[in-house]
Amino acid sequence: MRRVRIGLGLASIFAASFAAAQSGDSSRHSGYQDMGPALQKMQDDDSANPGMLFVQAGEALWNQRTGAANKACADCHRAAAATMKGVAVRYPAIPPGTAKPVDLEGRINLCRTANQKAEPLAGESRELLALTAYLARQSRGLPIAPPDDPRLGPFREQGAELYKRRQGQLNLACATCHDANAGKKLAGVTIPQAHPDGYPVYRLEWQSLGSLKRRLRNCLVGIRAEAYAYDAPEYVLLELYLMDRAKGMKLEAPGVRP
Amino acid sequence: MRRVGLLVVVLALLAPAVRAQDELRSFMIVRDSIPESLTGTPGDATRGRAIVANRSVGLCLLCHSGPIPEERFQGNLAPSLAGAGARWSEGQLRLRIVDAARLNADTIMPPYYRLDHLHRVARLFSEKPILSAEQVEDVVAYLATLKE
Numbered sequence: 001m002r003r004v005r006i007g008l009g010l011a012s013i014f015a016a017s018f019a020a021a022q023s024g025d026s027s028r029h030s031g032y033q034d035m036g037p038a039l040q041k042m043q044d045d046d047s048a049n050p051g052m053l054f055v056q057a058g059e060a061l062w063n064q065r066t067g068a069a070n071k072a073c074a075d076c077h078r079a080a081a082a083t084m085k086g087v088a089v090r091y092p093a094i095p096p097g098t099a100k101p102v103d104l105e106g107r108i109n110l111c112r113t114a115n116q117k118a119e120p121l122a123g124e125s126r127e128l129l130a131l132t133a134y135l136a137r138q139s140r141g142l143p144i145a146p147p148d149d150p151r152l153g154p155f156r157e158q159g160a161e162l163y164k165r166r167q168g169q170l171n172l173a174c175a176t177c178h179d180a181n182a183g184k185k186l187a188g189v190t191i192p193q194a195h196p197d198g199y200p201v202y203r204l205e206w207q208s209l210g211s212l213k214r215r216l217r218n219c220l221v222g223i224r225a226e227a228y229a230y231d232a233p234e235y236v237l238l239e240l241y242l243m244d245r246a247k248g249m250k251l252e253a254p255g256v257r258p
Numbered sequence: 259m260r261r262v263g264l265l266v267v268v269l270a271l272l273a274p275a276v277r278a279q280d281e282l283r284s285f286m287i288v289r290d291s292i293p294e295s296l297t298g299t300p301g302d303a304t305r306g307r308a309i310v311a312n313r314s315v316g317l318c319l320l321c322h323s324g325p326i327p328e329e330r331f332q333g334n335l336a337p338s339l340a341g342a343g344a345r346w347s348e349g350q351l352r353l354r355i356v357d358a359a360r361l362n363a364d365t366i367m368p369p370y371y372r373l374d375h376l377h378r379v380a381r382l383f384s385e386k387p388i389l390s391a392e393q394v395e396d397v398v399a400y401l402a403t404l405k406e
Binding site (some may be wrong): 172227 | 313317319320321330331332333334335366368369376377378379380381382383384386388
């Protein structure tokens with residue numbers, strides 16, 4: 001399974017897949033803008049966006065009692081449309097009583113273990129993707145708004161360093177492609193600016209919804225770097241940096257990508 | 259069965275170009291070139307073309323374009339390879355493939371025949387150069403034919 005995933009990762013970077021419109025402009029620019037009109041329409045139209053199936057599954061999970069506490073998310077949080085609006089745009093954040101940032105998936109699992117007394121959901125599982133998509137959906141259209149918690153500063157800084165560090169057999173940094181060469185063609189693919197505004201994303205190539213973490217793993221595999229372990233802090237650090245870099249851009253999750 | 263098939267394809271894609279025990283041959287840099295063949299024999303231009311065209315072996319067309327019309331998707335992060343053999347001698351081409359950072363410390367061109375100063379290389383690829391000495395020579399032989 002792992003192997004297959006790695007293979008698809010390589011394919012996603014290296015297989016020539018999509019000739020897309022490109023713009024050389026230097027302002028911030030969502031991956032959405034690099035897609036053709038058909039895919040943009042698929043993302044915009046709820047009845048065509050396959051990510052919406054996950055949002056619906058997430059709504060069911062939101063209302064489903066589980067764990068030793070036999071509580072549903074809705075028992076504590078009531079209607080997500082009201083209580084979860086604006087949550088996804090400010091993660092990763094440092095939850096109360098802790099000292100380290102967690103991403104939205106991590107926050108969901110904290111509620112699972114602490115409040116529902118249930119097992120945490122596995123990374124990239126259908127359930128976790130569904131709940132994440134459901135929460136992200138409640139913030140669709142809102143500007144990305146990282147919290148101004150000063151404790152996040154050093155973590156964000158570490159994320160920025162990871163982003164700029166060359167790694168892998170090909171000796172490239174995230175910044176090499178996504179800052180210095182964004183908008184150019186890597187083989188047939190327009191290099192996006194790497195904004196996290198569409199995640200979790202329904203990727204046609206994956207035929208599934210996938211998390212930002214899965215996307216970052218694909219890029220690491222593409223440069224032949226050892227991907228960080230699934231539960232490694234590096235993903236949260238990188239996400240902190242990417243969310244800060246995308247501050248003010250509109251959240252578009254669940255996005256669609258080729 | 260489908261799964262197995264895919265797995266085989268994927269493993270083949272990932273198969274390292276060079277065996278684990280392969281060590282780097284020593285070479286001498288003279289100004290901006292490596293004048294002598296890494297293997298002591300000339301490379302094969304036909305094999306070199308196939309390496310350059312292959313996205314999971316040479317990876318060249320990810321960044322470069324070149325006179326390889328059957329490969330439709332070519333990159334534009336780097337200058338075209340067309341005419342490389344007119345601009346540079348074989349020795350100059352060899353150093354650019356082996357370790358372009360020797361000429362431009364900030365280059366994004368990967369070091370095809372270098373093992374040091376790399377970080378977090380995936381286990382599958384660690385301790386192996388991107389191309390073997392023979393493959394470097396084949397690529398050099400091909401580039402040298404690109405006179406226009």
